[in-house]
Amino acid sequence: MTPSPSEITPQNAPPVWSDGVRELLARRPVFDAHCDAIARAVDLGDDLAERTTSGHFDCVRGAEGGLGAWVVVAWVDPARDLERSFDRASEMFAAAHDLAARRPDRFRIVGNAEELSAAHDARVVAGIPGIEGGHAIEGSIDKLHWFFERGLRVMTLVWNNHLPWIRSCDGGAGADIPIGLSEFGRRVVAELNQLGIVVDLSHAGERSFYDALDATSKPPIASHSGCMALHEHPRNLTDDQLRALAQHDGVAGIVFHPGFLDADARREEMRVRTTNAYTSIDMSGNREQAARGFLEQQRVMQRDARPMPASRLVEHIAHAVDVAGIDHVGIGSDYDGIQRTPQWLESASSYGTLAELLVRRGFTLTDVEKVLGGNMRRVFETVTGKGMAAHAAQGLVGAAGFARG
Numbered sequence: 001m002t003p004s005p006s007e008i009t010p011q012n013a014p015p016v017w018s019d020g021v022r023e024l025l026a027r028r029p030v031f032d033a034h035c036d037a038i039a040r041a042v043d044l045g046d047d048l049a050e051r052t053t054s055g056h057f058d059c060v061r062g063a064e065g066g067l068g069a070w071v072v073v074a075w076v077d078p079a080r081d082l083e084r085s086f087d088r089a090s091e092m093f094a095a096a097h098d099l100a101a102r103r104p105d106r107f108r109i110v111g112n113a114e115e116l117s118a119a120h121d122a123r124v125v126a127g128i129p130g131i132e133g134g135h136a137i138e139g140s141i142d143k144l145h146w147f148f149e150r151g152l153r154v155m156t157l158v159w160n161n162h163l164p165w166i167r168s169c170d171g172g173a174g175a176d177i178p179i180g181l182s183e184f185g186r187r188v189v190a191e192l193n194q195l196g197i198v199v200d201l202s203h204a205g206e207r208s209f210y211d212a213l214d215a216t217s218k219p220p221i222a223s224h225s226g227c228m229a230l231h232e233h234p235r236n237l238t239d240d241q242l243r244a245l246a247q248h249d250g251v252a253g254i255v256f257h258p259g260f261l262d263a264d265a266r267r268e269e270m271r272v273r274t275t276n277a278y279t280s281i282d283m284s285g286n287r288e289q290a291a292r293g294f295l296e297q298q299r300v301m302q303r304d305a306r307p308m309p310a311s312r313l314v315e316h317i318a319h320a321v322d323v324a325g326i327d328h329v330g331i332g333s334d335y336d337g338i339q340r341t342p343q344w345l346e347s348a349s350s351y352g353t354l355a356e357l358l359v360r361r362g363f364t365l366t367d368v369e370k371v372l373g374g375n376m377r378r379v380f381e382t383v384t385g386k387g388m389a390a391h392a393a394q395g396l397v398g399a400a401g402f403a404r405g
């Protein structure tokens, strides 16, 4: 008697990559619009040019998964560092430049379409410095310029903390919280357009999102969000928002975080946060101890929460494609920023598993290539190409710029 396929393939083993997927990944098509790994380099001294044994992401595992480019996110935790946001973000920029200077064979910072192509041809992972949360510029256009000169090309306008010039997706009200984007906020967006920095609207409040779309003259992204139609969560995008992004030739990067993608997964994560294994993790120490604590939280969460199948992420991608169109959906994993991943997508070496699942869902390889990176790459090229032309003489400052202080 011939066994059925389900008897041959273990239910919890990831699908084997088909030849077509392997060929696709060999061309390194993945453009991950959101990844927090650089914080591990700063706080723990992790070398992201080498295979690392903790966390989700490094350039070696990324390359195995077909990674061509990633947005090197500098996120400043406002609970810890609000008063020194600029300094903390600049430490992360310095770490990215240090990585590029030490390991030009593995990692290179790119600022425009030409540099991205050159890195791709050299088979070096491209890094695009990004800031998550406008608090890093501390209300100063000069500081925004400072980051631009050191490679900033993607700016998530706001994180979960409201700023005087933009409301986040979080709740709360008060005299200091604008309803959407303030006059200064519109000026920031205009400046990003002028410089050639991609405007990222994940985390923005709904009104802020539309105000920013109104203000921007360049295609925007939402780098790491899910679909509100599949799971009501303030971090997700409504169908109207997905369509509005498409109308501006932008891209929605679908996030891997189970808690944003699925109501049961979110409840499961909240349950684990009340367990002894989780609550006993000490997060109170210095920065390095807190970073180790976060890795331990990741370990416990991935181990103890009932896994969320990767197919749920595929459902969000498929829904976004249905609503916004195949040219307007990408990925922003949030690797190393999230406490757990969908099953089978536990590290950056598993983008190919997502590709395989998309193929099995009925996506053509051409469409998979667009979702995994082609669409994000288009926005990056459109926005930075023109910006760099206007600033041709400026160039990147590079690691030496930090050495000089």
Ligand SMILES: [Zn+2]
Binding pocket: 132, 203, 224, 337
């Ligand atoms: Zn985020």
